[in-house]
Amino acid sequence: MTTLTRLSVALLSFAAILVSVDPPASAAQEPKFFRIGTGGVNGTYYPIGSIIGNAISSPPGSRACEAGGSCGVPGLIGIVVSSNGSVANIEAMERGEIDSGFAQSDVIHAAYTGTGAFAGREPMTDLRVIASLYAEHMQLVVGAETDIATLADLAGQRVSLDEPGSGTLLLATGLLEAAGIGTGGVIAEYMKPGPAASLMARNELDAFFIVAGVPTNAVANLIRARQARIVPLDGPAVDALLERHEFLTRAPIPATVYGPDQKEIDTFGVTAQWVTTAGAPDDLVYAVCKALWNDATRTLLDGGHPGGKQVRLTSALIGVNVPLHAGAERCYADLEKADKK
Known part of the structure; x- marks a missing residue:
């Protein structure tokens, strides 16, 4: 089934x-x-x-x-x-x-x-x-205790790209390639946000991608528990991806969506x-x-x-x-x- x-x-x-x-x-x-x-x-x-x-x-x-x-x-x-x-x-x-x-x-x-x-x-x-x-936003969610501050910092990290059959996997793969990392440059996992969030809560996963409307439940729960944060996505890799794909647009995550102190977060979306x-x-x-x-x-x-x-x-x-x-x-x-x- x-x-x-x-x-x-x-x-x-x-x-x-x-x-x-x-x-x-x-x-x-x-x-x-x-x-x-x-x-x-x-x-x-x-x-x-x-x-x-x-x-x-x-x-x-x-x-x-x-x-x-x-x-x-x-x-x-x-x-x-x-x-x-x-x-x-x-x-x-x-x-x-x-x-x-x-x-x-x-x-x-x-x-x-x-x-x-x-x-x-x-x-x-x-x-x-x-x-x-x-609007759906590309969200790069990282463990609160990690040193990941930019897309480039994902190299060598344990990263979930979502399951085969998801739009997130397609965009995450394209983004990593545009950044010169590729899926081979990370320890790639392929799972839905729920299981990915559970691993992150146990410090068994460093980061995961999700393309979704905000707030996303799995992300909100981690942030509320101070177990995760969202890394902004901007710079040359994002510029290259947006130039290559006409259906992608800059779509910042609005301030306060994930809490009263959250500032606007640069990213893109569909x-x-x-x-x-x-x-x-x-x-x-x-x-x-x-x-x-x-x-x-x-x-x-x-x-x-x-x-x-x-x-x-x-x-x-x-x-x-x-x-x-x-x-x-x-x-x-x-x-x-x-x-x-």
Whole structure:
């Protein structure tokens, strides 16, 4: 069983409860499922995806939105799937294992054009964007007691680059190569941020990379316990990487995100986007998009994971470099019309 088969039990339980208490006529409606590939539970994709999956769901038998019930898509159950991240989600969509997924903008473009991590493969020209969600920051997390102060100091250190199938691994590898270190210049480990953070807490790992929205739970917990700090990423290696890849931008981590005394930290990043395929029904994607941007979802995003506050309609098209899904395109046109009234 792969990680892509681990489903969100909470959403399924929620659906089961609602169906069990409703009148037979409502319960007779066949549910529709929309599977969302996210990431590891200690990152940002999974908690944000769980909020969105809940928000777009309105299982058969649910009370109407205006009656205090779900304001999602009638009859739809969003299923949140934990995965290895961006590359794994794109590949799972290609195999038909999930209906949609979160991925970094650079990974999406690489898959669409058959370049980068997808070089030598048939371009996935049927990829379509539902929304750009938030900025993702490259974070170099180092043990509090280490002497690592710059990227160059990673040479010879024990460093986790994240798991195969993650966008973090691709960017970390590129960054180390740009710095003249390469993966061979460090004692490389390949694990998710949760296990990496556990090793760091035991002084068994010197550093790890993670590309995620901030604050990232695994990082925040280490910093709160004074077991880690974040090293700024700037200088020639970053300049070279940004010049080589048009989808990377300077994206400083804002001050106070990881504590009241934390100053702004220089780094770079990409955007996290929610993608599907052109084969997803237009009406379904339209309804999912409208549910994503309704007032009830806004409340859930603002009151859930801190990164949810960054998911905004005003930035829903930022960094989108492959086509919008036709249903999403119609959704944004209607939202714009409604905003002008």
